[in-house]
Amino acid sequence: MPISYHEALQIIQTQIKPLHVTQTLPLLKAINRIASSDVYAKFALPKHPMSLKEGYGIAFEPNTVMYTLLNPPYPTTIPLGYGIRLSTGESIPQGADTIIAEEDVLFEREDSIKIPLHVTQAQHVKKEGEDIEKGELLLKKCERISAQKITALSSQGISNVKAFQKLTISILSIGTQLATGEIHNSNAMSLAARVIELGGKVDEIVICEEDEAKILEKLKRLIQKADCVITTGALSRHDAMRHLLETKIVTPLFHHVRIAPAKPSALTLFENKPILHLPGLPLGCMLGFEMIGVPLMRHLSHQLCIIPDFITCINQKRITCKDNCMSAIPGYSDGRSFVNAPYYEAGRLNILSKCNGYTLVEDKEVIEEGEEIPFFYFTHPPVS
Structure with missing residues (x-):
């Protein structure tokens, strides 16, 4: 029975152990x-009270506007009605409790200054521990x-x-056309680039023809060094990876998830290592990685929240999507509005190069113009 997207995320959090090597x-x-x-x-920090202004440190005395300036060496405690010259960032000696900025001094003599009446005691003083407290x-x-x-x-x-330790991932691309060189392995390169972009490390990229024994042999080798393996392709009804999932030769955590366009995607354990299985169609593969692979990476890496941060945008163009599932719709946002990509079927290849993120739409057939939607950037939001 298919499970919801939220149930899939819950399985990642409860059935997969984060990495422990430090x-x-x-x-x-x-x-x-x-x-x-x-x-x-x-x-x-600071270890002692510090001046936040260039000017004078005074021992504040109410209703006093004239302060006598001391020359070094200063007494242990600055007496009331006296002050000293201080630079920004300089420690304030005991007794001095207020800073008069140089520009606020009404007039200055060699041995005294006059200050305004509106001076507030303790102004322009950074107290001991105000930046960082001991034990913080x-x-x-x-x-x-x-x-x-x-x-x-x-x-x-x-x-x-x-x-x-940085998460290490290997990629196993399954398909006869890949093995013969008839098509280029763009899925694996895209996934590898995304893993690196997210802070992970790619150990190996391996191509395997569609043969169950050979797939198992490659998986056994890859999991010896990788923390996680991603497979692509061979998930259709009569394909080899699909058969391995259904016969439970690899331990399924989930197989059928109500998501689009990344169906079918699956997560299994093989010798206690997580294996993420993504479809071979390019856009389905990459959006499946965003929906399931990114949360899996974040969980394995001990990140506090497995869902990336998102912003709320206003949809600018009517969107149609599949009902009764979680749909990932790629598009572009300027930080305020969202425009979906013109096409977002699973088999599209180069759509994401023209997008900077995606939105997630749950159990709705239509998103109307003007509706608020969540937007997930592929990378950090641009600086405006």
């Missing part, structure tokens, strides 16, 4: 990897290591971080 990496090599442990701050969680296990996270890590003198 490695220690220099910070810059850890970009976009997934942290394998929590990282906490060893000390507070800087990086959470299973969180993506971004450039912004590296800001906090490097400020603590951390030069290496523990991350899960």
Whole structure:
């Protein structure tokens, strides 16, 4: 019995074990990897109160506008009514609790300054620990290591971080025409490029004629090194991969999923390694990877959410799709509106090169112009 798309995603989360191998990496090599442990701050930042402005640090005294300037060496505690010259980012000595920006000083003498009456105590002061508190969680296990996270890590003198090992995938393309060289293996190259684009690693791309024994032999070899194998083709009614699924020589997790145009797609276990089976028709293969392969990769890699982020767009053109399933419709979005590709049948080849993402439509035959739809970018949204 066919299952829903949501049921397929639930099976991925409950029946597949994420990778457990970790490695220690220099910070810059850890970009976009997934942290394998929590990282906490060893000390507070700033370590001492700091000036946020070029100007003067004063020991604030209410209703006082004239402050006497001290010259170094300064006393241990700056007394009320006194101040010192400070640069941006400089530590503020004890007693001084307010910063007067240079441009706010009414007039300056060699030994004193006059300030406005509206000065607020503690203005332009960054307190101890205001950026980072000692013991603060800087990086959470299973969180993506971004450039912004590296800001906090490097400020603590951390030069290496523990991350899960990069996901390794092999691709097995099945088909007589592929084996004879009659057609080029564009599916495998597209999938490999997408795996790399998403942060994975491709171990091997292998072509196999449509023979059950040879398919099993190739799978046994590929899973020795890969964390996951993707097969393409041979899923039609009388094909070899379909027969292996139905006879349960590979352990099926799901076989029939109500999705379009990626039907039939399947997920199995072979010697405890996940095998994703995608159709051979080009657009069906690639959209099947987006719908099932991407969540599988994200789950194996310990990403917190297996569904990629999406934005909400306004559909600009009436779309027809299949009822009683989850349909992936490729198209283009400028971040506000969505226009679907002119064609999106499973056998189309070059449609996705003209698209920057897709929408998912569930159990509807028509999406009208003006309707809100979710849009998933293939890569990160463009910077406007």
